[in-house]
Amino acid sequence: MSINDIADKLESFRNMGYIIPHKSLLKNPQQIEGIRKSGEITTQILDLLEKEVKPGITTAEIDKIVYEHTVSNNAIPAPLNYDGFPKSVCTSINNVVCHGIPNEKTVLKSGDIVNIDVSTILDGYYSDASRMYMIGDVSPNARKLVEVTKECLDIGTKQVKPFGSINDIGRAIEPFANKNGYTVVRDLGGHGVGIQFHEEPHVNHFHLKDMGFLILPGMVFTIEPMINEGDYRVQIGYDNWTVTTEDGSLSAQWEYTIAVTQTGYEILAH
Template sequence: MSAITIKTAEDIQGMRIAGRLGSEVLDYITPYVKVGVTTGELDRLCHEYMVNVQGTIPAPLNYCPPGYTPYPKAICTSVNDVVCHGIPGDKVLKSGDVVNLDITVIKDGYHGDTSRMFFVGEPSIMAKRLSAITFECMWLGISKIKPGNHLGDIGFIIQQYAEKAGYSVVREFCGHGIGKIFHEEPQILHYGRPGTLAEMLPGMIFTVEPMINSGRKEIREMPDGWTIKTRDRSLSAQWEHTVLVTETGYEVLTASAGMPPPPEFISAKS
């Protein structure tokens, strides 16, 4: 396992810019997520916005970890029972669908990584609740970020909250360190025990991105080598921010004008 990098002041400034730009792609695409649009069209719009308006590079495009084929698109579009890494294509979104759009841009060598849930038309009560609980899970995890706390504290509070709501936490995918490298140490598990794993230090930057299933936690991989679905075909939700450990707590780097505000129980504490 390689060491966790502590970011310099210059790195942190670069990550603030990349993070904001990543979040602004989600702001931009929001009005287009509606009945009748294809996931491929959402990908095309995001790609054009990144390249032509922001001057950013879509990090997923041709991204190729060991053992994978290169990822063919600029964003991930995970619909309904897709947990993560859904490849945009000719799938038409219909009323009641829920979709996670996962965006990572590269600006001046730095990665900004964030995702949000979107409702298409009128979502079911179950879908709304799953998305809300997952959003709260993410923010509860973020609320544990400060020097001296441990990475296990993040996973513990997320797991407790999700399971108390009757949901399950995906184990195979987790948050990650990020900077000039898309995925680096540490891994941020969304389950676990408090006081375990690495201690948080100022200057660490990583993502918190819980994937929460309405049914069981087990997953299955599709033949395309990327798309991950729930094994029992239950709904899955995910929210993601990139976060900096500061001297006194945390700073969300993937913040933008249009991002959903934190839940009241977070705002009340800050």
């Protein structure tokens, strides 16, 4: 396809209501390789935590594990000192939706569910992923929320394809979450990542009618649905970081860093 043909194709999508990504959002193979290597460290850390996160561990101890493993790989924890965030990882327990700050007083106990969000900078390239960890003997309703949220992530990921709509992701996730009795957080979403911690596009996980960004090969972004057991509304704590459910209900989140390929997608961090 010639440059003119590509320009004509993009213009036709623009006329249909799509937002055409700026060329700066399209990563070249070298940049994607850098993000991939960063993502390998992020994934290693999340794997390591599967063995370490258990009843009795403090969130400060989790933060130390993340910091030490990151720097031992000649990388940098992206959250540390980002806009004043004081720690190397986010630990979000039960009704905390995201951005929970680790501390020495918070001890994980049997029955807790916790999202651990790891972000890594390696040689200037960013990756970002999170998982849910179920501590000890969790209730059936908490387990179901965690499992359905993971399904929401995978359903959303399968919508990623060249010349699709970024809003196809939320259009697939929200009906599935609602069918299971849950709601999707609307105030927060996924984001472009790779050269910076947060780039365009913003990735909504709920249903929107407009076309939004056109998905093109070379784009790299996160999909990270936050699913609430109760109402979708959230609130921010006095620390200006910790986001909780407004009604106190449980919340869960899983996150991938995704690269768009010529034929579909590649998961770079999970």
